[in-house]
Amino acid sequence: MSIWDYANPKKFMQVSAVLLPWVTGLALSCLAGGLVWGFFLTPDDYRQGSTVKIIYLHVPAAIMGTSAWFMMLVASLIWLIRRHHVSALAAKAAAPVGLTFTVIGLVTGAIWGQPMWGTWWAWDPRLTAFLILGLFYLGYIALWVAVDDPDTAADLTSVLCIVGSVFAVLSRYAVLFWNQGLHQGASLSLDAAENVSNVYAWPLWVCIAGFGMLFVSLVLLRTRTEVRGRRLSALLARERGVGG
Amino acid sequence: MMPDLGKYAGAVLSAYGASLAGLIGLVAVSLWQGARMKRTLRDVEARSKAAGDV
């Protein structure tokens, strides 16, 4: 029994039905736990005051915004290579979730930036690259909406996702070339000097887990809807065919 | 209960407010779309079953 068996829509529906409540429960506990811990039980930062509490939303949202696109890329490749419909539908389902996380990342970043940097927006490489990622999400979703035939849409959006990923990476480096940057370095990097201190890092990890589980839960839910949608279209087409 | 957010209260609260609104909105829309699809599919399946289809 390999993972490819779950690519069968019926199998997927069975397994996801079992998984969904558990993943959702896990997501909600981590989110609630992490946010409550971070918001109520951590001290203010010496330099940033209480705005450091925004980190529990901003960082996980930003991480998931990029991870979601990466998942869409993998799903698109699987669709193009192995033609598993569930894969194409999962990519379609993930896009609005990824876009929402990206927007939350940008908005919380702006709200945090205003008191810290004195501006709502700065053309810092990290912000700019993230904004460009948001534009790629919009294009991807727009293409799914614009093309009528589902299989054609799946193929075209998969190619777009792959080519778009290359350009997104190129943009990331172009933008680093274009501006030195205001945004602080990685909060959780392996380099301890750049790290956020432990008192913030622990609740942050819980929040990241919460956001990650929420992503999985939403993608499972939305993919189930898409699979049902595909069955619905097939039934309606058959009705129309029989009706003449 | 509420920690003293000091002068950044507006920023922190609006960040939390906007994010939670976004997340709750996304979840709500996803649930609603799912429920509607489930209902429509059930209706169409019942219809085609009644008409003698498999």
Added chain:
Amino acid sequence: MTALFLRDLRLAVRAGGGFGLGLAFYLLVVVLVPLAIGPDAAVLARIAPGVLWVGALLACLLSLDRLFALDFEDGSLDLLVTAPLPLEGVVAAKALAHWVVTGLPLTLMAPVLGVMLQLGAGGAVWLVVSLALGTPALSVIGAFGAALTVGVRRGGLLLSLLVLPMYVPTLIFGAEVVRRGAAGLEFGGALVFLAAITLGALALLPYAAAAALRVNLR
């Protein structure tokens, strides 16, 4: 392939083909910017590289949606797919024709427009070089976008939404070359990256575009 290239050229140049529209649009953009920003020469000189690049980019975008759409509508695209010519070659020929009719004239006209934005002679040279290196990328990336949206009715706006984010690296490096060249700074890195992106796009995107066309013609 040459025949296809020449045919596209002829179609673009004759009446109703849209040749010259791109140039006119470019001129209009460059005229509108000082009207919006004010005539201060120092300010205009600062923003000239960027405005000239963005204007060229938008002008290229104008004629992209007709790249495959016209042939798609009258059935000639189906014939091209079944012809002995590889579809990637068809894409390349059409992208080249688009560049000759759009990108190349824009590149040649740009220094003239640069005068209106107080771009100095030093900057003008690098403007031409960067546009010459960058506009082929714009044509081939545009061809990919056009291939994706060929089946979508009134897909021009969707085409822009898909293509403009992909133009970002070329735009950044192209404008950087002009800005640094005009200021007498080191610009070799930007130039190399600009050329690399164009070469990479020319080599790989025809395959992606051909794949998209095949999907749309099923």
